[in-house]
Amino acid sequence: MRTPRLAGKEFFTTMSVSEALAGFQPGRSTGIETVPRDDALGRVPASAVVSRAALPGFARSTVDGYAVRASDTYGASDGLPAYLDLIGAVRMGVAADMTVRPATAVQIPTGAAIPSDADAVVMVEFTQFTSSDVIELTRPVAVGEGIVRADEDVAVGAEIAPAGRPLRPQDLGLLAAAGVTDVEVRARPRVGIISTGDEVVPPSTQELAVGQVRDATASALAALVVQAGGEPSRRGIVPDDVDALTQTLATAVQDCDLVVISAGSSVGARDETTAAVRSLDEASIFCHGLAVKPGKPTLLAECSGVPVIGLPGNPLSALVVFRLVGLTVLRRVGGITVPPREPTMTATLSRAVASAAGRLDVVQVQVREGVAVPLFGFSALLSLLTAADGYVVIPEPATGLDEGTTVAVTLYR
Amino acid sequence: MRTPRLAGKEFFTTMSVSEALAGFQPGRSTGIETVPRDDALGRVPASAVVSRAALPGFARSTVDGYAVRASDTYGASDGLPAYLDLIGAVRMGVAADMTVRPATAVQIPTGAAIPSDADAVVMVEFTQFTSSDVIELTRPVAVGEGIVRADEDVAVGAEIAPAGRPLRPQDLGLLAAAGVTDVEVRARPRVGIISTGDEVVPPSTQELAVGQVRDATASALAALVVQAGGEPSRRGIVPDDVDALTQTLATAVQDCDLVVISAGSSVGARDETTAAVRSLDEASIFCHGLAVKPGKPTLLAECSGVPVIGLPGNPLSALVVFRLVGLTVLRRVGGITVPPREPTMTATLSRAVASAAGRLDVVQVQVREGVAVPLFGFSALLSLLTAADGYVVIPEPATGLDEGTTVAVTLYR
Numbered sequence: 001m002r003t004p005r006l007a008g009k010e011f012f013t014t015m016s017v018s019e020a021l022a023g024f025q026p027g028r029s030t031g032i033e034t035v036p037r038d039d040a041l042g043r044v045p046a047s048a049v050v051s052r053a054a055l056p057g058f059a060r061s062t063v064d065g066y067a068v069r070a071s072d073t074y075g076a077s078d079g080l081p082a083y084l085d086l087i088g089a090v091r092m093g094v095a096a097d098m099t100v101r102p103a104t105a106v107q108i109p110t111g112a113a114i115p116s117d118a119d120a121v122v123m124v125e126f127t128q129f130t131s132s133d134v135i136e137l138t139r140p141v142a143v144g145e146g147i148v149r150a151d152e153d154v155a156v157g158a159e160i161a162p163a164g165r166p167l168r169p170q171d172l173g174l175l176a177a178a179g180v181t182d183v184e185v186r187a188r189p190r191v192g193i194i195s196t197g198d199e200v201v202p203p204s205t206q207e208l209a210v211g212q213v214r215d216a217t218a219s220a221l222a223a224l225v226v227q228a229g230g231e232p233s234r235r236g237i238v239p240d241d242v243d244a245l246t247q248t249l250a251t252a253v254q255d256c257d258l259v260v261i262s263a264g265s266s267v268g269a270r271d272e273t274t275a276a277v278r279s280l281d282e283a284s285i286f287c288h289g290l291a292v293k294p295g296k297p298t299l300l301a302e303c304s305g306v307p308v309i310g311l312p313g314n315p316l317s318a319l320v321v322f323r324l325v326g327l328t329v330l331r332r333v334g335g336i337t338v339p340p341r342e343p344t345m346t347a348t349l350s351r352a353v354a355s356a357a358g359r360l361d362v363v364q365v366q367v368r369e370g371v372a373v374p375l376f377g378f379s380a381l382l383s384l385l386t387a388a389d390g391y392v393v394i395p396e397p398a399t400g401l402d403e404g405t406t407v408a409v410t411l412y413r
Numbered sequence: 414m415r416t417p418r419l420a421g422k423e424f425f426t427t428m429s430v431s432e433a434l435a436g437f438q439p440g441r442s443t444g445i446e447t448v449p450r451d452d453a454l455g456r457v458p459a460s461a462v463v464s465r466a467a468l469p470g471f472a473r474s475t476v477d478g479y480a481v482r483a484s485d486t487y488g489a490s491d492g493l494p495a496y497l498d499l500i501g502a503v504r505m506g507v508a509a510d511m512t513v514r515p516a517t518a519v520q521i522p523t524g525a526a527i528p529s530d531a532d533a534v535v536m537v538e539f540t541q542f543t544s545s546d547v548i549e550l551t552r553p554v555a556v557g558e559g560i561v562r563a564d565e566d567v568a569v570g571a572e573i574a575p576a577g578r579p580l581r582p583q584d585l586g587l588l589a590a591a592g593v594t595d596v597e598v599r600a601r602p603r604v605g606i607i608s609t610g611d612e613v614v615p616p617s618t619q620e621l622a623v624g625q626v627r628d629a630t631a632s633a634l635a636a637l638v639v640q641a642g643g644e645p646s647r648r649g650i651v652p653d654d655v656d657a658l659t660q661t662l663a664t665a666v667q668d669c670d671l672v673v674i675s676a677g678s679s680v681g682a683r684d685e686t687t688a689a690v691r692s693l694d695e696a697s698i699f700c701h702g703l704a705v706k707p708g709k710p711t712l713l714a715e716c717s718g719v720p721v722i723g724l725p726g727n728p729l730s731a732l733v734v735f736r737l738v739g740l741t742v743l744r745r746v747g748g749i750t751v752p753p754r755e756p757t758m759t760a761t762l763s764r765a766v767a768s769a770a771g772r773l774d775v776v777q778v779q780v781r782e783g784v785a786v787p788l789f790g791f792s793a794l795l796s797l798l799t800a801a802d803g804y805v806v807i808p809e810p811a812t813g814l815d816e817g818t819t820v821a822v823t824l825y826r
Contacts, residue, residue, distance in 0.1 A: 058624065092612040111610075111793075169640065171799050172632045173636075174798075197506070198506035205592065206592055208466075211508050213469055214591075216586040217586060219586050227582065314524075319583060340824075343755060
């Protein structure tokens, strides 16, 4: 644990983002709840789901054709066809009530149950009628051809959804096929969102006085939390007052699995966040200051195991840091071990971008026809983030990227 | 319009996927509704949202420091500092009630309103006190330095969210900053999902008779619809009966913006879907058969402008085709002109994959350390789709891909 030094002006004990992500491991994790399968898209199985039965559960035909005994077809060819007596037809959805004796065949549609003693299905395309109850086969079929085995899709006890990976549409399909009606999942992480700053007013405020700004960060953070599978808990706007912030923070830590504070933009406001965290019981500060641009004045702390993230004061920096650090913490709290991938694309950088060695730089870009154009501007401008298609990360060791460098752009969605 | 020929056995008029996507343009599109901003994540603005006011709305300091007249600082250096009388301090969130006269300075925190007649802010780091009310500056500032202009983030009338692009978290942030409380968005496309097949039973069925399978496709389709911003409308399971399907389809077409039928798996069941569509008023069949594997037996039709998609009978093929074709149709109906990108990655193919020229192949793959391993099996096996991390598309002209080919994998999420 590093202790930040605060003396008159604020000093940062800056930590690299990777170091912070590796080391910041508060103990909080969400509980387990049961949800109906069809409400479980994106939810995180608490443990692997296994199938109680085999799927499809009975041997099925994979083609429209005739169920036969394969040995009856051996040697069949155009020159020497095999002839089989047609003794009936299987209907969809019911067990076949006949047995395929030697030299007989039963008509069967795709997906229907294979009748007793048949061990192959010959496609209708390779047959023709010679009379109303005799079919001619001009090629042989092997044992098992045209059949899907009773446990070929899923065996009894097989895993049909792993723990820790958010459920995808096809996972819900397989759970439905297996008759799973409810799933035990990790509860959605409840994320407390606190905005601070004497200048910050609710977004519904229609007329602003000079000096006031509407709270943009809370709406954007709440949406990011929803996208990541969490449940935002808006805790309102607190003025630049240590006691008020302490009180709001103390309540949030009791109610939530993760608390995010978007600090006021001034140094004084940042000091207040630190002071409020310090005043809580069981609180410890992990780091104060990340080697990232934008986003340096980030606080990582925990109170009674609940992670508390103090974000920079301006909306753009706050959102960049929350994507980089907050989403990782949120996933850990919520038990996501296999996070869905972000969309990315490679592009060519339109111009050189400077960075400092030892610092991670997050550069907002527009992508036009394979060319990534960096967007620069004062980092408090949210319009820069809405104009961006995505961002490029310049890793710590680099001192910048040359014009024409091939970069990986993470695309916003 | 191509007319499919149906004569005893089913014949397909096969169309390429790109040809189908270009030509299949039913007229249906969803209406406009108003939603609260904070419920609008992923929703699609019906028209561009413009800001009624400039943002931030007043000139703000970008640093902690002193508001000055830049001309008072010209020539300041370590050897020849400038001295300014400190005449007050600006507080956060309120208008500055003082005027910066020549040779004076006003203390100002980051984000506070610039006082009258100041035209720059000097950072606190470049100043020191010589007495309690005189500060010393050791470097000059230019006009505008340390200040963000009143309309630098957003000008009056500027577009703050484009039409047709689903709203992202940062878009909601900017809308909040601009005081936008409600957004006019396109209604979510209501997607009717009909399952057919005498063999298909509800997923809640605990004990299956031989020949029965649970409806897996509807759950997975509903989840895909939700992911794409639509609203699934489950229309239940219809037996293989033209009249029953016609009735269910007729109701669905009246209630929904898009109707999807997962056909029974047999040829007869597919013929029934076609017959049901044909029997509706104002119905026309666009194509019957797509040059795609899996997914060939796909029907594209419209009834009174509502697109109707007949999917193949097995769950895997149905989901592949719905991703490929259905999601595109869904987005058109719902006014999405800038769809979010799917996550992708490049990987090296572990083995050769055959294809047929003129046919699009969709190959399910697992990706392990940069290597894409194709998963093969009977295309009705849903477990193949849940085992996959993503898929590779082999385009129409190719006759296959060699081992070691670098491929783009679209990743499931």
